[in-house]
Every structure is written in structure tokens, then in C-alpha cells.
Amino acid sequence: MVCIAEQIFQEEEWAILEWRDPLGLRGCGFFHIVNDKIVFQRGHWDKLTFLCTGFATTGDTVNHNTMRGHEKR
Numbered sequence: 001m002v003c004i005a006e007q008i009f010q011e012e013e014w015a016i017l018e019w020r021d022p023l024g025l026r027g028c029g030f031f032h033i034v035n036d037k038i039v040f041q042r043g044h045w046d047k048l049t050f051l052c053t054g055f056a057t058t059g060d061t062v063n064h065n066t067m068r069g070h071e072k073r
Contacts, residue, residue: 025049 007018017029027045031038 024053 032040
């Protein structure tokens with residue numbers, strides 16, 4: 001999967017990344033960074049676009065962290 005950064009926001013120990021991929025899937029990640037290491041991460045992505053565009057029709061189990069079904073396209 002290729003992620004293209006659209007927006008990056010940072011405030012003290014927290015950062016937010018808004019991203020998209022070349023096929024139209026979009027999402028964002030939230031990161032807590034302490035001593036230059038990510039100690040907490042949570043991500044959200046556009047499941048409706050994922051399902052409507054056929055990314056999930058490969059028969060693979062979709063792991064929302066790696067989006068394995070999307071990588072094979």
C-alpha cells in the first residue's frame with residue numbers, strides 16, 4: 001500500500017497524519033511520540049470507499065491495520 005501525506009499536524013508530543021492512496025482510499029493516523037519513539041498509534045480509514053470500490057472482494061481477511069486485501073490490487 002502506498003500512502004500519500006495530505007496534511008501533517010503536530011502539537012507537543014502528538015501528531016496527526018491525514019493520508020490518501022493513489023486509488024482513492026483515505027484515512028488518518030494519530031501518534032503519541034515520546035523520546036522520538038511512537039508509544040501509541042491509532043488509525044482510521046474510509047471503510048465505505050474501501051467496500052464500494054471493490055478493495056474487499058479479493059476473499060482475503062481485511063486487517064484494518066495493513067489492509068492486506070488492498071495490497072494485492
